Amino acid sequence: MTEATTSRDTVSAPSDAAAALSVKSTGPGAGRRVLVTGGSRGIGFAVAKRLAEEGYVVAVNGRNAERAREAVENLRALGHEAYALPFDVTDRKTAAEVLAEDVALRGPFWGVVLNAGINRDMPLAAMSDDDWDDVVNTDLGGFYNVLRPLVMTMARARKGRIVVVSSVSGMVGTRGQTNYSAAKAGLIGAAKALAMELASRSITVNVIAPGLIETDMVTEENRERILPLIPMRRLGNPEEVAHVAAFLLSDGAAYVTRAVIPVAGGLV
Structure with missing residues (x-):
């Protein structure tokens, strides 16, 4: 299955964070900051938008700095707090530097x-x-490169939420996706292990496993092959994934950790 969007750039924009303070949000996420990798389009942007609507300050990561800033401009135009934090999640050194600075x-x-x-x-x-x-x-590498610089700061704060977007391909394997299925299965294992490490610090780690979601990663071949297998007989939309992410980030999900939640129309 396909769902997430790419994240890559070598330039950070920490000064852009100050502009996010020009708007003060209210809502369940007010005063809380969330990083969304691959947040400039597709599922990532839907998640960023939903969280911004709930009052979170959203750091939009993407490998394309211009696209990340366009996403931020769209969120600010709606009255939300957001700033761009572009870097390539495969670039371990740059990711660590940008995140440490932020x-x-x-x-x-x-x-x-x-x-x-x-x-x-x-x-x-x-x-x-x-x-x-x-x-x-x-x-899979992005999991380590992004979380390794952040987990200790979150652990010291003794609070927080981590949501990992995997895939049903990581749960069952999908023909023609040995690389993708392996990486997404690895994410599930890594998230479950990290959840055990951080549970005593009141930090939850959960996985969303989308099925076929209507994004620009969906090929016509995948659509034709998989659609008949989906009991609901339709593709999902990014907003449906975003709703689940918003719940897992909320206070209401404080006792939910190590979970893997399919958003797949009954495919698994």
């Missing part, structure tokens, strides 16, 4: 939504080394 400036994040991902769908026999490495390094 935390030093603004304090620890309340939440992180790990959504950045790519796909390169084809049979394993036709796959190149780059097809494998690029997907695994982005979809």
Whole structure:
């Protein structure tokens, strides 16, 4: 299945964070800051928008700095607090530097939504080394590269939420997606392990496993092949994933951790 969007750039914009203070939000997320990787389009932008509507200050990450800033402008035009935090989730050094600078400036994040991902769908026999490495390094490597600089600051604060966007492909495996299925399965295992490590600090770690979601990552081939297998006989939309993410970031989900929640129309 396909769902997440890519996240990559080498330039951070911490000064942009100050502009987010020009609007003061109210709502359940007021006063809390959330990082959304791959947040400039698709599921990521839907999550960023939903969280901004609930009053969170949203740091929109994306590998394309211009696109991330456009997403922020769209959120601010709606009266929400947001700022761009562009970097490539596969670039460990840059990710660590950008995140450390942001935390030093603004304090620890309340939440992180790990959504950045790519796909390169084809049979394993036709796959190149780059097809494998690029997907695994982005979809799974981004988990480590983003969370490693942040978990200690969140643990010291003794509060927070981590939401990992995996896929039903990581639960059951999907033909033509050995790289993607491997990376997404790895995310589920990593999230479950991290949940155990952080539970005593009142930090929850949960996984959303979307099925086929209406984004620009959906190919016509996937649509035709998978749609008949979905009991609800339709694709999901990014907003339906965003609703689940918003719940998992909320106070109401304080006792929910290590969960894997499919948003897949009954596919699994």
